[in-house]
Amino acid sequence: MLTCREVVNSADHLIERELSRRQQLAMKVHLLMCRHCRRYVRQLRALLQAIPFMHSKASDSEVRDVMEHIQSHQSESR
Amino acid sequence: MEVREKTNFMDNATLHRLKAGDQSLFAELVRDNHRALIALAVPIVGQSEAEEVVQNAWLKAHQAIATFEGRAQLRTWLGRIVINEAKMQLRKRGRELLFSDWQSDEQSGDALADRFNRSGRWQSPPADWETDTPEDLLMREDLASCLEELLDAMPVNQRTVLELRDTTGFSFEDICNELSLSASNVRVILHRARSQLYKLVDHYEETGEC
Numbered sequence: 001m002l003t004c005r006e007v008v009n010s011a012d013h014l015i016e017r018e019l020s021r022r023q024q025l026a027m028k029v030h031l032l033m034c035r036h037c038r039r040y041v042r043q044l045r046a047l048l049q050a051i052p053f054m055h056s057k058a059s060d061s062e063v064r065d066v067m068e069h070i071q072s073h074q075s076e077s078r
Numbered sequence: 079m080e081v082r083e084k085t086n087f088m089d090n091a092t093l094h095r096l097k098a099g100d101q102s103l104f105a106e107l108v109r110d111n112h113r114a115l116i117a118l119a120v121p122i123v124g125q126s127e128a129e130e131v132v133q134n135a136w137l138k139a140h141q142a143i144a145t146f147e148g149r150a151q152l153r154t155w156l157g158r159i160v161i162n163e164a165k166m167q168l169r170k171r172g173r174e175l176l177f178s179d180w181q182s183d184e185q186s187g188d189a190l191a192d193r194f195n196r197s198g199r200w201q202s203p204p205a206d207w208e209t210d211t212p213e214d215l216l217m218r219e220d221l222a223s224c225l226e227e228l229l230d231a232m233p234v235n236q237r238t239v240l241e242l243r244d245t246t247g248f249s250f251e252d253i254c255n256e257l258s259l260s261a262s263n264v265r266v267i268l269h270r271a272r273s274q275l276y277k278l279v280d281h282y283e284e285t286g287e288c
């Protein structure tokens with residue numbers, strides 16, 4: 001049977017659906033019996049969904065800088 | 079992953095307008111992605127040049143937006159332009175994207191390694207995270223400065239792989255190609271980066287501070 005440490009090390013692969021059927025089954029069996037690992041995997045999923053949002057939106061002035069840079073190049077090339 | 083798509087959520091009609099040259103939509107694209115793209119460029123060219131690299135990338139993106147085919151997410155498409163610009167910048171400076179210290183990351187180890195006992199069972203199991211919506215998990219105000227600190231202190235290889243895969247949506251194959259790393263190496267590096275984030279959130283959930 002897998003240890004909790006092994007489950008944690010393979011959880012990324014489970015979420016990315018990269019495990020063989022046998023490996024997946026071994027994970028499922030462990031997860032059925034271990035609530036700590038169930039929680040770990042559930043929360044890892046939530047974390048991975050959160051990471052794309054960890055960089056906040058740009059400020060008005062940052063957006064303005066980019067747009068002005070683009071516009072100045074457009075008028076140059078005209 | 080579904081939620082990843084939401085960082086660039088755009089229906090077909092909107093995308094069509096964007097490609098046709100709608101400036102206010104392009105400005106929204108900048109607003110949603112600029113900081114993530116800066117974060118992608120920083121570990122490669124450094125803080126001082128990241129701004130310039132991303133500015134140039136926006137210029138290229140603006141010129142090429144009509145050719146965006148929608149096969150990748152917009153952020154991934156933008157990320158690719160940033161990586162190319164960053165590499166060009168390195169070449170201009172006579173440098174190369176070559177992290178020779180990438181293999182020797184052994185000592186940093188796994189942030190969660192000490193949470194298990196000798197037989198590999200949880201010794202201090204994860205706290206129960208109270209999350210209403212997963213998107214907000216890392217966006218809470220009192221977490222922001224700790225998150226920034228953690229990302230700044232992260233080994234450059236972990237930071238790069240994390241930004242490429244988890245915020246920009248690059249495939250493993252593309253990451254291996256871009257960074258000339260083996261697939262297994264990329265996965266170990268990514269696992270370590272994620273474990274650090276996991277530990278940060280877990281500690282915050284348990285203690286209310288970070």
Ligand SMILES: [Zn+2]
Nearest residue numbers: 003004034037
């Ligand atoms: Zn377990």
